[in-house]
Amino acid sequence: MEFLIFSKALYSTWIFYKPERLLFDAGEGVSTYLGNRIFAISSIFLTHGHVDHISGLWGIVNSRNNAMGDREKPLQVYYPRGNRAIEAYLDFISRANSDLRYHFREHPVEAGSKIFLRKAGSFERYIVPFKVKHTRDEISFGYHLIEKRSRLKPEYAGLDPREIAGLVKKLGRDRITENYESKILTISGDSMALPVEEAKGTHTLIHECTFMDIKERKFPNHVSIEELIPLIHEARPKRVILYHISTRFERRLKHYKEMIEKEFKGEDMEFHFVHPSKIFKL
Numbered sequence: 001m002e003f004l005i006f007s008k009a010l011y012s013t014w015i016f017y018k019p020e021r022l023l024f025d026a027g028e029g030v031s032t033y034l035g036n037r038i039f040a041i042s043s044i045f046l047t048h049g050h051v052d053h054i055s056g057l058w059g060i061v062n063s064r065n066n067a068m069g070d071r072e073k074p075l076q077v078y079y080p081r082g083n084r085a086i087e088a089y090l091d092f093i094s095r096a097n098s099d100l101r102y103h104f105r106e107h108p109v110e111a112g113s114k115i116f117l118r119k120a121g122s123f124e125r126y127i128v129p130f131k132v133k134h135t136r137d138e139i140s141f142g143y144h145l146i147e148k149r150s151r152l153k154p155e156y157a158g159l160d161p162r163e164i165a166g167l168v169k170k171l172g173r174d175r176i177t178e179n180y181e182s183k184i185l186t187i188s189g190d191s192m193a194l195p196v197e198e199a200k201g202t203h204t205l206i207h208e209c210t211f212m213d214i215k216e217r218k219f220p221n222h223v224s225i226e227e228l229i230p231l232i233h234e235a236r237p238k239r240v241i242l243y244h245i246s247t248r249f250e251r252r253l254k255h256y257k258e259m260i261e262k263e264f265k266g267e268d269m270e271f272h273f274v275h276p277s278k279i280f281k282l
């Protein structure tokens, strides 16, 4: 399993990304559902301070203190620097749980900063927050998961393994390879359609899609599926997961999925919709 997601617009949203043990947002019910698996979370990334994205954080912090599990592991929480609702809530949590038996660390972060996750062999992974357009007065972020890899420089790319081994000996590995970055995952948080440059080249795009019909939208704070189609055409992710869907559309999700699959027929892309009343696993 890669993803475990619950997302019902207005009520609760959280995304557990198992390969890196990350939780993006912490809406209500998250610790109730995850149970002992809350000990599997190493870092939490909050997109913004609306209640449906943060209200489950206290439950996680408190349950990790009292449930049976490994208290040696620290828990990190990252959030947009200057987000007042999150700061006030974190302040409340730290006062209500002033005697935590594990390390709980708060990190206000800026858009564009690199948050290191891990290094393994020739690759390194980190998170990069970016600004998104949601409500006025609310600093809101989306997050990229980026992997830095190394590859042969183009002039050596066609060589056979023996020739490469010879060059490594003669010139050293660093001279014949170059680093490049690829986006593994891009999460929009609550937002209007992301700018193409943010979504471009990402493997998995998890985009909010509160509305399936733009006529139902009163304020330009959330996206409607019509606006995502041109973005997906340009950004060309391999996999799209739509979440933060309003319950008013839940009975017709099959219809919308067929519609979008028809639009991208013949493309090497897959589409998933997070049903607003069900846990999503992938």
Ligand SMILES: [Zn+2]
Pocket (backbone or CB within 6 Å): 009, 010, 013, 050, 052, 053, 190, 244
């Ligand atoms: Zn929301």
Ligand SMILES: [Zn+2]
Pocket (backbone or CB within 6 Å): 048, 050, 134, 190
């Ligand atoms: Zn919101």
